[in-house]
Amino acid sequence: MARTDPSAIAVTLEGRDVRLTNLDRVLWPEAGLTKGWLLQTYLALAPALLPHLRGHPLTMWRYPEGVEAQGWWQNECRGAPPWVHEYHYTGKDGREHHHCVVDDVASLMWLVNLGTIEIHPFPFTGAADGSPRWLVFDLDPGEPAAVAEACAVAVTLREVLRSQNLQAFVKTSGAKGVHVFVPLNGGATFAQAKSFARSVAAALAAELPDLVVDRQTKSLRAGKVLVDWLQNDRFRSTVAPYSLRATATPGISTPLEWTEVLAVVTGDELAASLAFSVDQVLGRLERAADPFAPVLEVRQSLPG
Numbered sequence: 001m002a003r004t005d006p007s008a009i010a011v012t013l014e015g016r017d018v019r020l021t022n023l024d025r026v027l028w029p030e031a032g033l034t035k036g037w038l039l040q041t042y043l044a045l046a047p048a049l050l051p052h053l054r055g056h057p058l059t060m061w062r063y064p065e066g067v068e069a070q071g072w073w074q075n076e077c078r079g080a081p082p083w084v085h086e087y088h089y090t091g092k093d094g095r096e097h098h099h100c101v102v103d104d105v106a107s108l109m110w111l112v113n114l115g116t117i118e119i120h121p122f123p124f125t126g127a128a129d130g131s132p133r134w135l136v137f138d139l140d141p142g143e144p145a146a147v148a149e150a151c152a153v154a155v156t157l158r159e160v161l162r163s164q165n166l167q168a169f170v171k172t173s174g175a176k177g178v179h180v181f182v183p184l185n186g187g188a189t190f191a192q193a194k195s196f197a198r199s200v201a202a203a204l205a206a207e208l209p210d211l212v213v214d215r216q217t218k219s220l221r222a223g224k225v226l227v228d229w230l231q232n233d234r235f236r237s238t239v240a241p242y243s244l245r246a247t248a249t250p251g252i253s254t255p256l257e258w259t260e261v262l263a264v265v266t267g268d269e270l271a272a273s274l275a276f277s278v279d280q281v282l283g284r285l286e287r288a289a290d291p292f293a294p295v296l297e298v299r300q301s302l303p304g
Contacts, residue, residue, distance in 0.1 A: 016083055016106035020113050027066045027117070031249045035115070041244065041278050042112045046105050048290050049242040053108075055125035056133075057087035057099030059237050064115025067246045071117075075099060084110060087126040101126060117246045120237035128186065129234075134295055135182040135193045135302075136238050137201070138173070138228035142221035145211075147274050150178040151264040153204065153212055153225045158258065160200060164303050169295050170261055172274050174245035174253035178261070179238065183298040190234050196302045197229035241292045242281065252281050255292035 008021040023036035042049070063071040077086050077100035085101040102108050102119070111119070123132040137157060139150040154170055157180055161168045169181045184193065201214035204227055213224045231238050245251035254276045264274060276284075 011109070013106040013109060014104055016081070016104075018106055018109045018113070020109065022064075025064075025066070027063060027115075028248070028250060029066060029068055033250065035113075038117065038244070039109060039112055041250075042108055043105070044282055045242045045278075046108055048285050049119075049240065050102070050104070050108065051290075051293065051296060052240050052242070053102045053119065053121055055101060055103065055127060056121035057101055057124075057126060058119055058121045058240075059099070060111060060114070060116040061118035061120065061246060062115045063117050063246050067117070067248065071246055074114075074116075081110060083107070085126075087129075089129075117244050117250075119240045119243045121240050122235060122237050123232070124234065130190075131184070131186050131188065132190055132193050132232065132234075133183070133185055135184055135188070135197055136231045137180040137182075137197060138177060138226075138231050138238065139180065140173075140177040140226040140228055142213075142218075142224055142226065145223050145225055147172075147176060147178065148264055149211060149225050150176075151261045151274070153208070153227065154178050154180055154261055155258075155265055156208065157200070157204060157227070160203065166300055166302075167294070167298055169255070169292055170258060171241050171253055171255040171292060172251075172276070174239060174243065174251035175247060178274075179253070181292070181295050183295045183300060184302070185297070185299040187299050187301040190232065192302055194229065194232040197232045201227040201229040241290075244278075250278060252276060252278055254281055254284075255290060257291055 008019055011018050025035045027035055060074050061071055062074055077098045084107045085103055087099045087101055089097055091097050102111055123134055139153050141150045158168050166182050171179050173179055205212045205214040211224055212227055213220045214227050239253050241253055241255050243253050
């Protein structure tokens with residue numbers, strides 16, 4: 001790395017030059033973590049993260065002044081170097097839209113240098129934008145419900161999906177919820193995926209009325225787990241596996257084994273929070289392969 005001025009460095013990644021700025025800026029005041037730490041963290045996570053981003057248009061949650069300042073969603077890909085890929089489409093408003101696509105380490109570092117803490121891909125790739133790569137259930141507990149209740153719902157949801165001969169994979173949201181993914185990879189349309197997710201959510205709410213709600217109404221959510229099926233629209237994004245979260249201390253969306261979810265349900269205190277640090281996640285990846293990798297490979301069709 002060659003220092004070009006006191007506030008920036010220039011790096012070459014896979015033959016591409018990227019300028020990284022404001023490395024000493026504190027983004028997590030409570031933890032004392034800087035933008036330099038953020039960039040180093042995403043560089044370390046890149047081998048596991050990039051497969052879940054390649055080809056996918058995305059939205060970014062930017063906090064260039066830190067997590068205690070006002071952040072914002074950015075959809076449009078602005079000011080990108082020519083080697084950052086983009087996905088273009090014409091919206092219902094007739095305007096042309098451009099989303100960034102992160103296919104390599106250089107593109108990832110450019111994106112993160114904008115102060116992007118959270119990375120949320122859409123469920124399709126530009127090469128196959130007519131069908132979702134996955135179906136997702138976002139299990140979001142409303143206080144006083146917490147991760148244990150979300151895990152209980154996840155376990156029941158898995159059994160429902162198994163009864164339909166569907167494999168499911170699970171990760172933490174990196175905040176307080178749990179995400180259950182059903183890989184499709186061309187096995188369904190968006191309309192089919194959303195209709196199926198809605199039916200399953202409604203069935204869970206009917207079967208477990210004291211625990212599950214399938215509507216967004218806040219007054220219904222206290223002490224229950226919202227099974228959010230609305231994420232299955234074409235342009236609804238979900239936080240990527242191994243993306244950081246803009247929480248007071250850095251959360252990270254962490255792929256899990258189902259045994260870990262079951263351990264929470266059965267009362268294992270060591271597994272109770274399912275909250276992992278970046279170092280813990282990197283350690284998990286050193287010890288075992290990414291448990292979420294099959295989401296990108298398994299092709300399944302939904303029941304008619």
